[in-house]
Amino acid sequence: MPLAVAPGLLLLLLASGARGALVVSVPTSPVRAQPGSDLLLGCHFSVGGTMDMELLVVQWKVGDRLVAEFDSTPSYPRAGASLSLEGLRVGNASLLLPRVGGADAGLYTCMVIHSPSRESRQVELRVEAPPRVSVSGTVVRAGKHSPVTCSVSGFYPGSVNVTWLRDKQVLGGSETPPAQLGPDGLYSTTSTLQLVPSISDDDANHSCHVQHVALGEPIQEPFRLSVLSARPSLTLQTVVTPAGLGALQVRVSRYYPPNITVEWLRDRAILHSMESLPTREPDGSFTLRSSYILDRPEPDTRVAFTCHVQHPALPTPLAQSVTWKETDVISQDRTPNKGPEPSPTRVWMWLWLAMVSPLVVVLLCIGYWSFRISMSSIRVWECWPEGSVTALLCEAEGRLRDTDSLTWRSLRPGKELGAGQPGELNTLMPKLEQHHVVTWRRNLGLGRRRLTSVLTIQTPREDDTFICTFQGARGMKQRHITIPGMPAGGPLLDGDMAIF
Incomplete structure (x- = not known):
């Protein structure tokens, strides 16, 4: 085991020898040792001349109890203690104490007698170990x-x-x-x-x-x-929008800490969903809302969806399922838009043509209604009562081709963004502003179709303007809407531009 040796004794020994008298030196008190360690408790002396071992006596005591002694021969009342005979011949009376314990702690006295001189010094030993x-x-x-x-x-x-x-x-x-x-x-x-x-x-x-x-x-x-927190609470609901679009929504509440994962699955496949920012409740817990906007469904089918929640408070993920009957969405049809009323000039022209040739009138009407494309105003629906997710609906109607498309753009103050791909939103929004676009077609009869596109966006900024663009073989038509920085239900500004 390592030995604890008192420092600086050689310097004291050399200094004492110069004075020509018995000098004893010990280390500075206290000396610390851990229980169970081996300790060399230092004591050095100088007789100021020639050493005579017949005249030398060395004693070590702790209090009044004798620990070790040399008087012609060594003796050790403390089991295991020892002095070095070779060391004594050169003035080293250090005491070796193996495996020190609490009983070894105390005030030690090293006394050296070199007849007729006598000198002693004391040093405190502390047996300690920090926790x-x-x-x-x-x-x-x-x-x-x-x-x-x-x-x-x-x-x-x-x-x-x-x-x-x-x-x-x-x-x-x-x-x-x-x-x-x-x-x-x-x-x-x-x-x-x-x-x-x-x-x-x-x-x-x-x-x-x-x-x-x-x-x-x-x-x-x-x-x-x-x-x-305790087990998070899940509240699931299904919603049919005024536009006939389906949405699955979940409210996750009373959870802490705020890190949580919410996923929507269909046949074990993860779906594209949107989440609101977590809101902190008065008790310190958090509430979050997640929504999945359904693509245009197939009729007469039932589909099971699962909301999957992972959180540190849950030993295993939490899952709840909901069955959606797609017919509920299909059945909510809307009356086709008739488009803007004909101008008075066109009415008089039709009356004149009617008097001239009813056949011409019939042909012109068929041609007018066959090739004319109408576009509705953008309509708004708040997906959640808090207004954190908003849906914008845009429609075009007429004799549409398969290549005709509706696209969305976002206009930020001072920055106009380029046109997006069909069915996509082209915008440089922060990651927290999630968005989702659903687009579908429906046959109306007599060769006419309706093209519908819904943009669902999380937390629009104040005065955000969104543009819906219809791009067809015969030209382009646009509608735009500005969402003011006011509570949900406030006025919405809508306008349009057409190039045909």
């Missing part, structure tokens, strides 16, 4: 009894003081049993703090504060509680 501190059980549940433990181990002597702090204030409700002596000669104990935490405890600074004689200053072991 090791660790905290466990910091993952707790709000509102439930949760013990947090502070383990204090490997210390000597066995007296220790443990306190708990929250934001530098002492906490009550802790229990610290007496320290227990282990087989290695060191003590250990575990202090337990009994808590019924709230979510606010997650933001507090906690620490386990330990005081012990072997420490220069107390140990303060900091930690933070990871507070989990």
